[in-house]
Amino acid sequence: MREVAAIGVGITKWGELWKKSFRDIYVETALLALEDAGVDRIDSMYVGSMSSGLFVGQEHIAALLADYLGQTPVPSTRVETACASGGLALKLGYMEVASGMSDVVLVSGIEKMTDVSGNEATYALGTAADQEYEGYHGITFPGLYALIAVAHMEKYGTTREQMAMVSVKNHKNGTKNPVAQFPFEITVDQVLNSVMVADPLRILDCSPITDGAAAIILYPAELAKKMGKPVVKIIGTGHATDTIELSQRTDITWLNATYLAAKSAYAMADKKPEDIDLVEVHDCFTIAEICVTEALGFIEKGKGGEAVEQELTAIDGKIPVNPSGGLKSKGHPVGASGVAQAVEVVKQLRSDCCDRQVSDARIGMTQNMGGSGASAVVHIFERE
Amino acid sequence: MSTPARYWREIPQRYRLEANKCSSCGKIFFPPRLLCNVCQSKDLEKTKLAETGKVLTYTIIRVPPHQFVDQAPYAVGIVELDDGVKIMGQVVDCDFEDIKIGMKVKVEFRKLFDVGESGILCYGYKFVPQLR
Numbered sequence: 249m250r251e252v253a254a255i256g257v258g259i260t261k262w263g264e265l266w267k268k269s270f271r272d273i274y275v276e277t278a279l280l281a282l283e284d285a286g287v288d289r290i291d292s293m294y295v296g297s298m299s300s301g302l303f304v305g306q307e308h309i310a311a312l313l314a315d316y317l318g319q320t321p322v323p324s325t326r327v328e329t330a331c332a333s334g335g336l337a338l339k340l341g342y343m344e345v346a347s348g349m350s351d352v353v354l355v356s357g358i359e360k361m362t363d364v365s366g367n368e369a370t371y372a373l374g375t376a377a378d379q380e381y382e383g384y385h386g387i388t389f390p391g392l393y394a395l396i397a398v399a400h401m402e403k404y405g406t407t408r409e410q411m412a413m414v415s416v417k418n419h420k421n422g423t424k425n426p427v428a429q430f431p432f433e434i435t436v437d438q439v440l441n442s443v444m445v446a447d448p449l450r451i452l453d454c455s456p457i458t459d460g461a462a463a464i465i466l467y468p469a470e471l472a473k474k475m476g477k478p479v480v481k482i483i484g485t486g487h488a489t490d491t492i493e494l495s496q497r498t499d500i501t502w503l504n505a506t507y508l509a510a511k512s513a514y515a516m517a518d519k520k521p522e523d524i525d526l527v528e529v530h531d532c533f534t535i536a537e538i539c540v541t542e543a544l545g546f547i548e549k550g551k552g553g554e555a556v557e558q559e560l561t562a563i564d565g566k567i568p569v570n571p572s573g574g575l576k577s578k579g580h581p582v583g584a585s586g587v588a589q590a591v592e593v594v595k596q597l598r599s600d601c602c603d604r605q606v607s608d609a610r611i612g613m614t615q616n617m618g619g620s621g622a623s624a625v626v627h628i629f630e631r632e
Numbered sequence: 633m634s635t636p637a638r639y640w641r642e643i644p645q646r647y648r649l650e651a652n653k654c655s656s657c658g659k660i661f662f663p664p665r666l667l668c669n670v671c672q673s674k675d676l677e678k679t680k681l682a683e684t685g686k687v688l689t690y691t692i693i694r695v696p697p698h699q700f701v702d703q704a705p706y707a708v709g710i711v712e713l714d715d716g717v718k719i720m721g722q723v724v725d726c727d728f729e730d731i732k733i734g735m736k737v738k739v740e741f742r743k744l745f746d747v748g749e750s751g752i753l754c755y756g757y758k759f760v761p762q763l764r
Contacts, residue, residue: 366695383697384646386722398689402689446695448691
C-alpha cells in the first residue's frame with residue numbers, strides 16, 4: 249500500500265444556514281479544499297451524508313454534488329453509517345489512494361438539517377437506532393445517551409457536574425474556532441439549569457442541529473513531499489461495529505466498537521495512547537466524550553468524568569480532547585462531522601490553529617461514531 | 633407512511649413476546665433471528681420471553697419524535713427479563729421519581745402510539761411496576 253497524505257482541507261462557517269442550499273454549502277466547502285491543495289481536478293470523490301433524504305428530500309447526492317462541483321464524470325460515492333458517515337468516507341478515500349487506484353481523491357461530508365422542524369430532525373436522527381425495537385418505543389438519540397449516562401453514573405459514580413464540564417470545556421475551545429456554530433463560553437450552572445431533554449441530559453449536554461460541510465484532499469505522500477507543503481499522513485485507520493440496539497450490549501457504558509476501531513488504528517500506526525498529542529472525539533452528548541476517552545485508552549475505564557474535572561482533557565492537559573470545540577460548540581451536521589474532525593487534526597498538525605493551537609502537536613487522532621456507538625471509525629495522523 | 637405489512641410482520645414479537653433460541657449455544661434472540669450471532673448456528677427453536685424483570689437503566693423523554701408528541705414526557709428503560717434477555721420499552725403506571733435501577737417490573741400489552749387519520753393504532757409492550 250502507498251502512504252497517503254492530506255494535502256488540502258476546507259471548512260466553512262457552520263450554523264443555521266437558511267440562505268444557503270445543500271449544494272451551495274457543499275461546493276463552497278469543497279472548493280476551499282481544492283484551493284488549499286492546489287489542485288483543480290480530482291480522480292474520485294466520496295461524500296459522507298447520513299440522511300439527505302429525510303433532511304432535504306434528496307437522495308443520489310453523489311452525482312448531484314459531483315455535477316455542481318464541476319467534476320463530472322468522475323466516480324462519486326455516497327457513504328452512510330449514520331453520524332460516522334464522514335469518518336467512513338475518509339477511510340474509503342484513504343483506501344482508494346493507498347491501493348494505487350487513484351491519486352487525487354476528495355473526501356467530504358455534508359448535512360443540511362435545518363430545512364425540517366425540530367421534531368422531524370429528531371425523527372431523522374432517530375433512524376440511526378433500531379427503528380423496530382428502539383424507535384418504536386419512543387426513544388430518541390438524547391434518550392439513548394441518557395440511558396448510557398444513568399448507567400455510567402450508577403456504575404462509576406460519574407456526576408452530573410462532570411458531564412457539564414465536558415460542555416464547558418468544549419465551548420471554551422470553540423470560542424477560538426472561527427467556523428463554530430456556538431463560539432461562546434458557558435458555565436457549569438448554565439448547563440445544569442438548561443432545559444431537560446432526556447433525564448439527566450439537558451440541552452447544553454447535547455450537540456446542536458447544524459448545516460455544514462467539510463472536505464479533504466488525499467494524495468500519495470511521496471508525491472505530496474515534492475510539492476513542498478507540510479505533509480500530514482494518515483498512518484492508521486480502524487473501523488468496527490457493535491449491536492445497533494443499545495440493550496443488546498454486555499456493558500451499556502462501554503463503547504466496544506470505538507475500543508476495537510482504536511485498537512486496529514493503533515496497531516496499524518504502531519502507536520499507543522501516550523503517543524497521541526491531541527484527539528477530536530464524537531461528543532454528540534457530554535457523556536459520549538467521557539465514554540470515548542475511556543474506550544480510546546486515554547483514561548482508565550470509569551474515570552472519564554474525573555478526568556474532565558481534573559482538566560486532563562483541556563487544551564493544555566494530558567490529552568487535549570476536542571480543541572476545535574467538538575460537536576458541542578462547533579456544531580454537528582451529522583454526515584460532515586467525521587470529516588471536520590480530520591480537518592481540525594490536519595490543521596493542528598500543520599500548526600495552523602492560532603489561538604486554539606495544541607503546542608508541539610505532531611500526532612493526532614479522530615474518533616467518529618454512529619448511532620449509540622454501533623459504528624466507529626478511528627484515524628491517526630502524523631506530520632512528517 | 634409505511635404499508636401495514638411492516639407493522640403486521642412484527643405482531644408475533646410485539647403482541648406475544650415470541651422469540652427464538654439457539655439450539656446449539658442456548659442464546660435467546662428477541663426479535664427472532666435467522667442466524668445465531670454467537671455460534672453462527674442456523675438451528676433456532678421458538679420460545680417466548682419471560683414477562684417479569686428489572687430495570688437496568690432509564691430516562692425520561694421530554695423532547696419526543698413526532699409520533700410521540702402527545703405523550704411526552706414519558707419514561708423509557710432497558711429491562712433485563714428473568715430469562716436474561718434485555719429489551720427496551722416505556723415504563724408506565726408509576727411516577728417518574730419512583731423509577732429506580734433494579735426496580736422490578738412486568739411486561740404488559742399496551743397501545744404505544746397511533747399514526748393519524750389514515751393510519752393504524754400501534755400496539756406492543758410496556759413495563760409496569762410489579763405489585764408488592
